[in-house]
Amino acid sequence: MIQPIIVCPERQRESVLRLVEYIRNLDGTRVRIIPVSVSEDAKFMASLPKTLDAVQKFACLQAHGLRLGATAMRGQPFIWLEPDSIPLAKGWASALDREYRKHGKPFLISSDVNPPYDLVGGIGVYPGDTDYLVPEVFTAHGFDLWLVNHLKPLVARSPIIQHCYGDYDAAGNAHSWRFPKDIGRLRPKAVIFHRDKHQDLIPDFPEPKRFYHTGDLGDIIAALPIIREAGGGDLVIGNHPDFLRPMEGVRFRSLAPLIEVQPYIRSVWFESAPKGITHDISVFRKLYYRNYRTLTESQAASLQLPFSLNPWLTAEPALETKGLVTIARSSRYHNPEFPWKRIVSELDDRCVFLGLPEEHAEFCREVGCKVPHLPTSNFLRMASLIAGSDLFIGNQSSPCWVAMGLGHPLIQETHKEIKDSIVERPNAIFADTEDISGAERIGICI
Numbered sequence: 001m002i003q004p005i006i007v008c009p010e011r012q013r014e015s016v017l018r019l020v021e022y023i024r025n026l027d028g029t030r031v032r033i034i035p036v037s038v039s040e041d042a043k044f045m046a047s048l049p050k051t052l053d054a055v056q057k058f059a060c061l062q063a064h065g066l067r068l069g070a071t072a073m074r075g076q077p078f079i080w081l082e083p084d085s086i087p088l089a090k091g092w093a094s095a096l097d098r099e100y101r102k103h104g105k106p107f108l109i110s111s112d113v114n115p116p117y118d119l120v121g122g123i124g125v126y127p128g129d130t131d132y133l134v135p136e137v138f139t140a141h142g143f144d145l146w147l148v149n150h151l152k153p154l155v156a157r158s159p160i161i162q163h164c165y166g167d168y169d170a171a172g173n174a175h176s177w178r179f180p181k182d183i184g185r186l187r188p189k190a191v192i193f194h195r196d197k198h199q200d201l202i203p204d205f206p207e208p209k210r211f212y213h214t215g216d217l218g219d220i221i222a223a224l225p226i227i228r229e230a231g232g233g234d235l236v237i238g239n240h241p242d243f244l245r246p247m248e249g250v251r252f253r254s255l256a257p258l259i260e261v262q263p264y265i266r267s268v269w270f271e272s273a274p275k276g277i278t279h280d281i282s283v284f285r286k287l288y289y290r291n292y293r294t295l296t297e298s299q300a301a302s303l304q305l306p307f308s309l310n311p312w313l314t315a316e317p318a319l320e321t322k323g324l325v326t327i328a329r330s331s332r333y334h335n336p337e338f339p340w341k342r343i344v345s346e347l348d349d350r351c352v353f354l355g356l357p358e359e360h361a362e363f364c365r366e367v368g369c370k371v372p373h374l375p376t377s378n379f380l381r382m383a384s385l386i387a388g389s390d391l392f393i394g395n396q397s398s399p400c401w402v403a404m405g406l407g408h409p410l411i412q413e414t415h416k417e418i419k420d421s422i423v424e425r426p427n428a429i430f431a432d433t434e435d436i437s438g439a440e441r442i443g444i445c446i
Contacts, residue, residue, distance in 0.1 A: 002097045002125060004079040005032045005072070007065040008269060009041055015083035015199060017234065017267055022202040024266070027090035031081065033260060034072050035269035036065065037248055048137065056139055063134060063143040066122075070130035077127050084195035085123045086202060092191040095160060100125040103156035107147060110163035110194070117172040120144045121163030123194040162190035208266055209233030212274055214240040214247070214282040217255055217379075217398035218421065221405055222295035223281050224262065225312040226305050232264030236274045238282070248272075258379035258402070262313065279303055295401075295420050309423050311407030315383035320374075321352065326389040327371060328355045328382075328399035329363050329413070333421075335395070338413040339434045343393060344369045352389075354382055354399055396421040404428070411436055 004023070008016040020031045044064050048057055069080065079096055087093070100108045109124035122144030127133075133151065134143050141149075148155055164185075165174035177185055179200035186193060193201065211227050213220050213235065220237065227235065237255075239246040247255075252270045259268045284302035293301075300307040325347055329340075344351060344367050352374045353360045360373040376382040383402050386392050392403035395413040403410045404423040414422065414432040422430050429436055 001093055002077050002079050002100065003032055003073065004029060004081055004093055005034060005069050006081040006083070007034045007036060007069045009036045009065070010038050010269075010271060012083050013269065013271075018199060018202055018205075019081070019083055019086070020267055021205055021208070023087055025205065026087060027092070029087075029093050030261070032072075033267050033269065034069050035252075035256070036068060037270050037272075039248070052137075052139065059138040059142045060136065063136060063138055066126075066134060066143055067131050067136060070126065070134070073128065074131060075128045077125055078130075080122065080124060080126050082123060082194065084197045084199065085192055086194075086196045086199065087192050088186065088201070089191055095191045096125055099158050099160055100156075103158070105154055105156040107151070107155040108161075109144065109147070109155060109157055110161035111157035111159045112161075112163040114164060114168055114174075115172070118163075118165050118168070118174065120148050121161070121194050122147070123163065123192065124158075124161055159187065160189055160191045162187050162193045163195070164193075165195060207276075209278045210236060210274075210276050211279045212236045212238065212277040212282055214238045215284070216240075216245075216247075217251065218396075218401045219284075219295055219299070220255065220259075221313075221379075221398060221401040222421075223284075223299045224259070224265075224405065225296055225309055226281070226300050226303065226307045228262075228264040228312050229307050230279065230305055232266065233278075234266050235259060235268045236277065237268065237270050238272050238274065240282070254378045256378075257381075258313070258315070258383055261315075261380060279305070293420065294422060296423075298420070311405065313383060313402065313405030315380060315387045315406065317388035318381075318384040319388060321385045321389040323350070324389050325351050325391045325393060326374075326386050326403075327351050327353045327363070328359070328392070328394040328397060329353075330355070330359060330395060330397035330399075331362065333396040333413075333415045333418060335413050335415055335432055337416075337434050338395075338431060339436065340367050340413070341369070342434075343411075343436075344371060350390075352385075354385060355397075 006016055020033060023029050023031055048060055079093060106127035110121045113119055138146060166176040168174050176197055209230060210233055213223055237247050237252055239248055248270055256268050259265055281299050284299040296307055351371045353363060353371045354374055354376055364370055374385060382399060386403050386408055387406055392408050392410040394400045396415055400412055409427040411429045414430045416432055
């Protein structure tokens with residue numbers, strides 16, 4: 001089924017989350033949320049030509065959101081949603097998928113036209129090359145009208161997407177429909193309605209738990225078992241004031257795809273000063289002990305919550321690492337006694353390195369052997385590569401926490417003094433010396 005997505009600026013967060021929760025409760029469909037921080041919005045607006053007026057700038061901002069979503073979904077079609085686009089029945093996404101394939105054109109939008117001003121609606125299905133097709137700057141109208149004016153042969157239109165701003169007067173001004181009063185105006189065969197700006201069509205739900213975290217990548221992955229045990233909810237990620245590497249931007253976007261597919265996570269986003277937090281994990285460093293307690297245990301203690309270290313991550317195993325050994329090694333938490341050279345020599349051409357290019361280069365220099373590098377665009381991709389492999393070997397790093405979260409066979413290069421990243425399992429070896437005896441029991445001879 002085609003993936004539904006919604007771009008979520010901070011100013012629309014509550015309405016986006018309400019829609020996503022409604023859709024999930026309606027028929028189990030998971031909407032991918034693509035968050036945009038205030039600073040990212042501001043940076044884009046500052047880059048626009050000074051000659052644009054307020055209406056033109058708003059059109060550009062809307063198109064920028066579409067481009068962010070399209071870039072995240074590059075290479076695969078997606079259902080474009082906005083906070084006021086409300087699915088009307090179970091199976092709505094499958095119905096759009098079937099309609100899209102029936103018409104066989106790159107774009108599918110509503111067939112509704114309400115002149116003089118409301119000529120087109122942008123809710124619908126978009127192709128995997130949308131970010132190449134739609135410009136960033138508009139000087140006359142929004143991306144939806146640009147679409148039908150400039151790419152009309154590529155656009156199919158369907159009545160199962162109902163688009164209407166309300167009752168129009170002689171001047172073309174719309175008076176919004178309100179539900180349930182205007183429920184009879186919905187077409188029986190429509191599967192989604194745009195636009196319900198008050199979200200009247202969405203029933204009220206209990207407020208979910210909302211967790212806040214300002215730790216590093218591995219800290220956040222280690223906190224997920226606690227969120228799962230608490231029943232799940234939203235995860236808000238912010239910057240730690242003492243960390244040199246902020247989570248905002250690229251680092252957040254690399255981690256979010258893995259988190260958002262976990263069944264106990266309703267949504268994940270970045271926010272510097274969030275409201276409505278029910279569980280603040282950012283204070284866990286006050287109860288952190290690096291010698292005898294895992295990161296998960298320290299974080300659970302800070303909230304006085306239970307946890308279970310049964311595998312808490314899921315990812316589809318990648319075919320390209322079948323029969324291989326995945327390796328990752330960050331620039332910190334090294335143990336000079338760990339037998340990396342012997343491991344690479346024995347495993348020969350079965351190893352592939354995951355992680356950053358600079359980490360790969362450093363690893364090859366230290367080991368004295370060229371291990372192939374398999375780039376990863378985000379942590380969900382990394383998790384799939386690890387899940388598809390026979391074994392993971394790495395130091396105390398975020399990739400190792402991914403392997404532990406998956407319950408995957410692993411050998412860890414364990415630091416002599418810092419032992420906060422050990423999740424004991426029968427298929428795991430944690431070595432703080434050169435001794436990795438017992439590797440045979442996890443299915444590999446070294």
